[in-house]
Amino acid sequence: MTSAAVRLRGSAAGRQGIGRRGRLVLRNLAALGLCIPFVYPFYFLIISALKTSQNYANNRLGLPHPVVFSQFNSAWRSASLGQALLNSAIAAGIGAVVTVVLSAPAADWCARSKSRTKSVVLGTVACMWMIPTIIWVIPMFVELSRAHLTDNLLVLGFIYGVTNTPLGVYLLYAYLADAVSPDIREAAIVAGAKPRHVFIRICLPIAVPVLSTIAALAFVWAWGDVLIAAVLLQSQSKWTVTLAATSFVSRYGISIQQEAAAAIISMLPMIVIFAIGQRGIIKGLTVGSGR
């Protein structure tokens, strides 16, 4: 009787143990399954870029054999990726600066204003942000071409900056409203500060983490854009890296392997930026959301 009870208890414990382990394995498998849609494109890009044409034709999804880097070489040369990277850096860099410069004073005004206009302004900003690019990009192109402002990296950068300004205003407004209390502003004003002093000496230095995040997000967004660049840039010498990377499809037939190599090259700077700045970017996004 007793030994049977022990056996029973033992097997129950065993089942429980297997169950727990089994659940863990299942959970991990499910997590891996969820990762597939995100990881697969990268896997495909990398193996395709590292294969010979023959290897690619015979075995599309298998690992490269042998590993070759010639696709990178030819993609770099045929799409002038060096120039394209520089163009992207110029346009995205201008975009990041413009976003910060435009959103900082706007957010500061929203954070200190007690007027009803504020909610109208914030509402409008939110609406502007929600309008899909495709809706305004063609009319904007028409207007810009009338003013002979197309095919210009500076203009493209400015458009990137303006496009991201609503996001910047919102992020910075939420931060300033929390981090720079009315007391802090008033303390500065009683001490003799003008509103511009409060903005430059108090708000901007306090907001550095958020401003860096906004700049990074604006830069990354502009770097990844194809649509606006495709509409506004005509000369190949002005193409951004994403635009250049897509050129393999139309110009040289479909060269998936060069396309993949170009895509990897275009991603590298972003991967480096995120690897270095990840902590700061996440801190900037979550700062102010709790004390």
Next chain:
Amino acid sequence: MASVSLEGLSKVYPNGFRAVDSVDLQVAEGEFMVLVGPSGCGKTTLLRMIAGLEDITSGTLRIDGQVANDVPAGSRDMAMVFQSYALFPHMTVAGNIAFPLTLRHTPKKEIERRVAETAKILGLSEWLSRKPGQLSGGQRQRVAMGRAIVRKPTVFLMDEPLSNLDAKLRVQMRAEVSRLQRRLGVATIYVTHDQTEALTMGHRVAVLRSGVLQQCDIPQSIYDNPANLFVAAFIGSPEMNLYEAVLAEDGVSVKLGSQEIALPATVAATNPGLVSYASRPVIVGLRPEHLPAPGVGWSGPVLKGEVSLTERLGSQLLVYFSIDAVRASSEEVRAAADEDLDESEVTSAGEGIALVDARAPVRAGERASFAVDTDRMHFFDPDTGLAISPSARLIAAH
């Protein structure tokens, strides 16, 4: 250094709410003026109007005789200390203290000298390179004071600067702020809801209620001669016992419930106004500390009550008792009690509080007698709430 004068100062918000109502107040050069009142009495609004952070709806604000109603906050040469300290989190202690000087383009050497001097006065010298986030509450408070005194303003404004500190530190800083004010000799307007701060720190105390100035006087006079029921109920801890009573026809005694308390001739002499209240209801005020246990040979009047609770304070015993008289519960008394709900809850109906010697034989559940110090009894008109006493000074009457 400067004087500040408020003449009929009012603040009415767009929704019609009158936060400050025709306040007249003079703050002399070097004076420490405390504005005290329960929360929502308009004291902070008044301070912000003086600072220039809030528009003045009507009335005149003069700084050193000059009308300053429309002078921008930054040009009033006043320094303000906020309840939250409002330190700049990205600047070091030195940066925070130096901020008003850097705005005025003071030479760098001069800034360094004055920051060092200020830090020395406040005991902050070793913390100058720290950020506010790395400091304790008391140190932050000192930095806020430092930022205020470094530029040698003509007036100091302080908005409950000690209320975020723990009790022990508050007592310590109270003395430090008073010492500092005396040393600098700058007119100071100090807002607090804490009557102990008001009575211990101020040269004069202005008591506010619903935006109206109730009484402005030196602390001892506020305590000894409250101008009305509100001031009587608000100032003093534990609060004054206020009962509805009836004065005898000949004015020689007052009836509290079923008990008759004889009033010596001195009472009528010091309160000539009482004559007209013969046979009429009055409100009698007795501070707990003026209801001691009757000593051996005490022949004066006594008040007898049922003791419900005693609390030992070490040197004294706080006695909660009840008599069959009705506690005054006019609007003024309730407004003052809002400040300290716990106490007002305990002292309902005919309850009262007495402060007796710790060794007095008073026990809960027994009947006890308390000696009535008739010379320190207060009398108020039940209709107007005003003190029936010639010595009480009501500012509004001036």
